[in-house]
Amino acid sequence: MHMVNYMNSAALTDLLAPLSTRREQLGMSQAEVARLVGTTQTTVSTLERGVVDARLGTLRQVARVLGMDVRLIPREILPAIDAQLQAFQRAGSNAGEEERPLYTLMDDDDDDDQHHHEDDTDAQDDEV
Numbered sequence: 001m002h003m004v005n006y007m008n009s010a011a012l013t014d015l016l017a018p019l020s021t022r023r024e025q026l027g028m029s030q031a032e033v034a035r036l037v038g039t040t041q042t043t044v045s046t047l048e049r050g051v052v053d054a055r056l057g058t059l060r061q062v063a064r065v066l067g068m069d070v071r072l073i074p075r076e077i078l079p080a081i082d083a084q085l086q087a088f089q090r091a092g093s094n095a096g097e098e099e100r101p102l103y104t105l106m107d108d109d110d111d112d113d114q115h116h117h118e119d120d121t122d123a124q125d126d127e128v
Contacts, residue, residue, distance in 0.1 A: 012050035016059075020048040022066045025092075037061045 023033055030044040037044070039058065047054045047062060060070050073081060 012053070016048055016050045016054075018068070019062060019066065022068055023048075026066060028066070033062060033065050036065045 023030070029041075030048070031041040034041045034044045037058070038061075043058065044062060046052050047058065056070070063070050
């Protein structure tokens with residue numbers, strides 16, 4: 001029985017490219033990842049290059065060793081996830097600069113000012 005490959009090699013390479021990028025960021029060799037996964041350096045190499053369709057289990061093990069996860073994500077939320085990933089990558093490329101969170105719920109400075117004004121109002125109410 002012949003298995004049909006539905007994913008073209010460019011799509012597979014795009015999917016797997018973050019593995020080698022992450023491994024390099026962590027300063028790990030392919031051999032080191034292979035040892036931690038319990039496979040060979042050749043398997044890690046072919047997986048990173050998208051030369052063969054990897055077993056899902058192997059992909060998950062390699063991802064976990066690299067501090068990553070494999071997820072199936074609904075297409076309609078991909079733009080939001082892509083934006084977060086790009087922000088995360090930009091933050092990583094700005095090493096040495098002040099660290100900033102990927103998002104904030106409210107401006108901390110404005111929040112502090114509001115509390116000060118509320119405290120002043122409370123104090124005035126107490127005086128009356």
